[in-house]
Amino acid sequence: MAKPLPTPLRVIAGGATDEGAESLYQSAGKIYPREIKGRFTRMRTAAVFVLLGIFYLFPWINFDGRQMVLFDLPARKFYVLGLVFWPQDFFYLTALLIIAALSLFFFTALAGRLWCGYACPQTVWTEVFLWIERWVEGNRNQQIKLDEGPWTARKWRLKASKQFLWITFALWTGFTFIGFFTPIRELGGRLLAFELGGWEWFWFLFYSLATYGNAGFLREQVCKYMCPYARFQSAMFDRDTLIVSYDTARGEPRGARKRSVKAVAERRALDVAAEAAVGQPPATSMGDCIDCKACVQVCPTGIDIRNGLQYECIGCAACIDACDEVMDKMGYPRGLVLYSTEHAMQGKPVRVVRKRTVFYALLLTGIVSALMYSLATRVPLIVDVIRDRGALYRETAEGTIENGYQLKVLNKTESARRYRVEVLAPASLQLIGVSEIEVPAGAIHNQPLTLSAPAGAIHGMVPVELRVQAVDDPSVVRLEHSRFFAPGS
DSSP: OOOOOOOOOOEETTTEETTSOBOSOOOOOOOOOOOOOSHHHHHHHHHHHHHHHHHHHGGGOEETTEESEEEETTTTEEEETTEEEOGGGHHHHHHHHHHHHHHHHHHHHHHSSHIIIIIOHHHHHHHHHHHHHHHHHOSHHHHHHHHHSOOOHHHHHHHHHHHHHHHHHHHHHHHHHHHTTTTHHHHHHHHHTTOOOHHHHHHHHHHHHHHHHIIIIITHHIIIIIOSHHHHGGGGOOTTSOEEEEOHHHHOSOOOOOTTSOOHHHHHHHHHHHHHHHSSOOTTOOOSOOOOOHHHHHOTTOOOGGGOOOTTOOOOOHHHHHHHHHHHHHTOOSOSEEEEOHHHHTTOOOOSSOHHHHHHHHHHHHHHHHHHHHHHTOOSEEEEEEEOSSOSOEEOTTSOEEEEEEEEEEEOSSSOEEEEEEEEESTTOEEESOSEEEEOTTOEEEEEEEEEEOTTTOOEEEEEEEEEEESSOTTSEEEEEEEEEEOOO
16 A cells, blocks of 8 residues: 655744744744934935936926937937937947946945945835825834734725825826836826827836835835845945944943933943952943844844844944934934944954045046047937948949949938038049938938049049038038049059
């Protein structure tokens, strides 16, 4: 008789199995970050308003009669702050991505996860969703009490109100996102009439759902388990990187006490005297940490900074504000939790200027300077000369030598323009046929060209230089080079 298969273990609440074994998976409980006030909180709030202001307002601002920021994919035009970019300007996007990456490396080497704590979209939108949650359900203790209580009419009303505001804000976010790719004023009317295209509906709902899910429910899970930056940040840290730190020497041993207990300097002076009299320090000697866990309660990822630097720490400095507030109430000096470096905490000198920061700064400065120069000297014209490959050259009945070319002219302006085509060198070459062409706004014009040389004037292969210049604006000019072939000598 075959031996029956063992019954699989069943995971039950609390992370244990029905066989008493510990499960490898335990669902994380909801984190209720406590609201706190302080200088770093004010900086983070200001960053939220600035960044969301840019996101939500830029599509509604017009510049020169056009939406200031618009990525018109069907027309292959990208309008940014009055400038028009084309697919041929893709290298500008490449430069921006390189600058963004180098900026991230530079500021991380200097001051840790500044991006995560103050500017990351996940942090910014989560902060707004937390504000809405506190506005509807109350502070941290009220939220915990509400979630643990029974489902009463009041609880249903508060939860429904919160979800309504979350969904409304998420939908507005999705609508704004689409407004960067479709003129937002037209988009609003089409949305109300349910006349959006398939892709517009997809991105509208996708971005709305992503905002609602990430900022409303996943929150710290995105930072802890989904974001790759949290995993490789340690490669950019060194002992001189500014990070959120806990002063262990000052804070330990921690313990609760009354507010009347003297500050650590006075306590330790008494400890020295007691040790001299008794021969050992008092057992009641304590550091400045009163073990109030305020730093844990305000942390958006739920970590205890007193356990040292952890990859879950996003560097938001909420724990600094919370600890400073407690120190003020206790009459102790601030800075038990602070921005510091590993070397500083060890009493060693701090080096802000070091090899990696200098390298990042120089490289970043060079690329930014090159990009700004390129934008300042940018010519809204692209010219390409392609020589006909079907024939090396042609001999006419008059004895002249002719070469055929295809001239491609891209007008990167928003109005039609006429361009003059001239041969600069060699002087013996003549342009046969059209010398001026008109190109519509944002269009590419293909123009056949023929260059002719008198018999015997040119032998073999010689370089050719052509100039294409706007008739109404001499500063808009391009020089292109090709080759002219003639019989050898």
